[in-house]
Amino acid sequence: MAEATILPRAVHVADRGRLWVMLYLAATGLVLILMMLAGLLMRLAQSGWLPLDPALFYQLMTVHGTGMVGIAALGGAAVMWHFLSAHVRLHSWVMGGNLALFLIGVVAILIADLIGGFAGGWTFLYPLPAISQGVWPVWAAVLHLLGLLLVGVGFLIWCLEVARAIIAGYGSLARGLGWHVLFAGSTRDVPPPTVVAATMVAIVTTLALIAGAAVIVMSLVNLAFPAVPINPLLAKNLIYFFGHVFINATIYMTVTVVYELLPRMTGRPWKTSRVFLAAWTVSTVMVLIIFPHHLLMDFAMPVWAAALGQVLSYVNSFPILIVTGLGALAIVHRSGLKWDLVSALLLLSMFGWMAGVIPAVIDATIAVNSVMHNTMWVPGHFHFYLLLGLLPMIFALMIHLVRHEDVTPHGSDLEAVLYALFGLGFVSMFLLGGWASVPRRWAQHLPEWMVWDQIASVMALGVIALTTVFVARFLAHLPALLREG
Numbered sequence: 001m002a003e004a005t006i007l008p009r010a011v012h013v014a015d016r017g018r019l020w021v022m023l024y025l026a027a028t029g030l031v032l033i034l035m036m037l038a039g040l041l042m043r044l045a046q047s048g049w050l051p052l053d054p055a056l057f058y059q060l061m062t063v064h065g066t067g068m069v070g071i072a073a074l075g076g077a078a079v080m081w082h083f084l085s086a087h088v089r090l091h092s093w094v095m096g097g098n099l100a101l102f103l104i105g106v107v108a109i110l111i112a113d114l115i116g117g118f119a120g121g122w123t124f125l126y127p128l129p130a131i132s133q134g135v136w137p138v139w140a141a142v143l144h145l146l147g148l149l150l151v152g153v154g155f156l157i158w159c160l161e162v163a164r165a166i167i168a169g170y171g172s173l174a175r176g177l178g179w180h181v182l183f184a185g186s187t188r189d190v191p192p193p194t195v196v197a198a199t200m201v202a203i204v205t206t207l208a209l210i211a212g213a214a215v216i217v218m219s220l221v222n223l224a225f226p227a228v229p230i231n232p233l234l235a236k237n238l239i240y241f242f243g244h245v246f247i248n249a250t251i252y253m254t255v256t257v258v259y260e261l262l263p264r265m266t267g268r269p270w271k272t273s274r275v276f277l278a279a280w281t282v283s284t285v286m287v288l289i290i291f292p293h294h295l296l297m298d299f300a301m302p303v304w305a306a307a308l309g310q311v312l313s314y315v316n317s318f319p320i321l322i323v324t325g326l327g328a329l330a331i332v333h334r335s336g337l338k339w340d341l342v343s344a345l346l347l348l349s350m351f352g353w354m355a356g357v358i359p360a361v362i363d364a365t366i367a368v369n370s371v372m373h374n375t376m377w378v379p380g381h382f383h384f385y386l387l388l389g390l391l392p393m394i395f396a397l398m399i400h401l402v403r404h405e406d407v408t409p410h411g412s413d414l415e416a417v418l419y420a421l422f423g424l425g426f427v428s429m430f431l432l433g434g435w436a437s438v439p440r441r442w443a444q445h446l447p448e449w450m451v452w453d454q455i456a457s458v459m460a461l462g463v464i465a466l467t468t469v470f471v472a473r474f475l476a477h478l479p480a481l482l483r484e485g
């Protein structure tokens, strides 16, 4: 393997940032398994196999949705920081500060949801937090939103540090996106793919978090002074701008593992082409403006916004997917890449991301959305790209960090194959349910729907078992890694 000779192994240099990356990954792994178990409980309840109080179902749904989105960001932050720190100088205390705020926020959210009974969903759509019809007290809604705010502030500081480091290293965010190369044909200071992705993430996540914080503060004011109303359409726009951009950015964080590891494993560098830069710039703009695809059924929205939401959703996903997918294929093709657990996870992630976009694009079509809106199709599409696209990227870094040789032991790639099969089975059941118009977010299902719920429960068990194998491998080596670091 040419790994050590072709590219600098700067990321392997012991430093404090590395320690934080390890702790992030450990926290990600543990919370991930817990949240998956919460998901399993929900699926078992829908299957009719587990009697679960509907109020508890919605609390678990809120904990699961919020927790998973948070964990996607935490794991994504670990991956991106790990690779970005080889290209720019980052202050590692920011990682510690963000983790502290994250954990305090998580405790607040767990108390608010599981003890206080808050169950307004991860989208906390106004005016639901304030109007619970007595299901949860006001303090629970307040505590949940405060917890979210803490997590958001932590990530905002984190994003600003990433932006600062890129500006210090490359001159400006525009140069981080490679505009001097793209528009002026410069060949100097060409940003590597990881820097381009990180620049995009810093820009869009900062904007998302500001909108999120604004609407959370507005909701908190409304909870304290119910006489002060919020324009519901404004609140919904802010929430879905925040939610859409934030969760989308997590996969732009994790994709850096593909840009960095595939080249090392094949000895072929991933060059930054102008097409690559153009794709990232186009997506930077579009990911910010396509969120109205979450409001296609809101008649109060202007028609042009819905039309833009549909058309741009088609265009948005493809540029980065194509440059990443084709780039990965070009690097892997006849490279002699050894088939092991890490390479299998990376290739699975490319598949999961690309295939997962298809049901998303279908749902962003207004004519389809009128039927599919709020059916199981929606969790079908996002579980697809998060479970089979985003998570394998995070697992790939975990396993990469603990393998002693350049490849993992022979046969371990079977674990990735099994994970893919169980995962595909699991998400297909959501999609099939959606196809049959089974509504999403229903604690209890009709007997006709239960067969999909039951198969999904069995598949979820497999997904959880393999996730536990990946995470346990990482955790088992963690003490040794921390001592090295």
Ligand code: HEM
Residues within 6 Å of the ligand: 036, 037, 038, 039, 040, 042, 043, 061, 062, 064, 065, 066, 068, 069, 072, 121, 122, 123, 379, 383, 386, 387, 391, 439, 440, 441, 442, 460, 461, 463, 464
């Ligand atoms: C074994 C793995 C998993 C299981 C069993 C599971 C199960 C579920 C179930 C049953 C629902 C509710 C569906 C409904 O009736 O509307 C749900 C919703 C959700 N899940 Fe998962 N899930 C898993 C993994 C994930 C992962 C990996 C993520 C993200 C990284 C995720 C994010 C979400 C989100 C954001 C929601 C929406 C909650 C809401 O509607 O407010 N899940 N999941």
Ligand SMILES: [Cu+2]
Residues within 6 Å of the ligand: 244, 290, 291, 293, 294
């Ligand atoms: Cu969206």
